[in-house]
Amino acid sequence: xxxxxxxxxxxxxxxxxxxxxxxxxxxxxxxxxxxxxxxxxxxxxxxxxxxxxxxxxxxxxxxxxxxxxxxxxxxxxxxxxxxxxxxxxxxxxxxxxxxxxxxxxxxxxxxxxxx
Numbered sequence: 774x775x776x777x778x779x780x781x782x783x784x785x786x787x788x789x790x791x792x793x794x795x796x797x798x799x800x801x802x803x804x805x806x807x808x809x810x811x812x813x814x815x816x817x818x819x820x821x822x823x824x825x826x827x828x829x830x831x832x833x834x835x836x837x838x839x840x841x842x843x844x845x846x847x848x849x850x851x852x853x854x855x856x857x858x859x860x861x862x863x864x865x866x867x868x869x870x871x872x873x874x875x876x877x878x879x880x881x882x883x884x885x886x887x888x
Contacts, residue, residue, distance in 0.1 A: 788821045792838055793850040800847030811835040857883055 783791075791814050797805035814820050820838055822830040833841075846852075858873040865887050868880035875883060 783819055785821060790850075791819050792821060792835070793845070793853075795835060796839070796845060796847050805856055836854045861885070 788842075795807055795810045795814060798804070798816055800809060813877060815832075815834055818832050820833055820835060823833050823837075823841075836855075839845075854875060861883060862870070867877075867885070872881060874881065877883060879885070
């Protein structure tokens with residue numbers, strides 16, 4: 774058996790991102806990659822946990838997450854990515870308009886700041 778990674782608490786936004794990546798992959802051509810990812814997410818307990826009424830955390834399977842988040846479509850992550858660019862362009866205009874890439878650098882980067 775492979776050694777498990779160091780058990781550090783995973784921030785909620787990270788575990789939600791893992792879930793959204795698996796959800797996205799599961800509906801496209803990379804279904805085997807999605808299956809392997811889901812296995813590892815469950816094995817290393819990286820998915821968002823469920824809180825009970827006493828505030829105790831419980832691990833959830835990928836399928837349980839899908840069922841309890843029916844509003845999250847397989848392309849949810851893609852939709853988020855498609856909205857980020859136009860929102861940022863209003864705040865901090867890029868150097869070249871109408872060129873949206875998740876991989877842009879400098880003034881075309883989605884991580885650009887006003888400075």
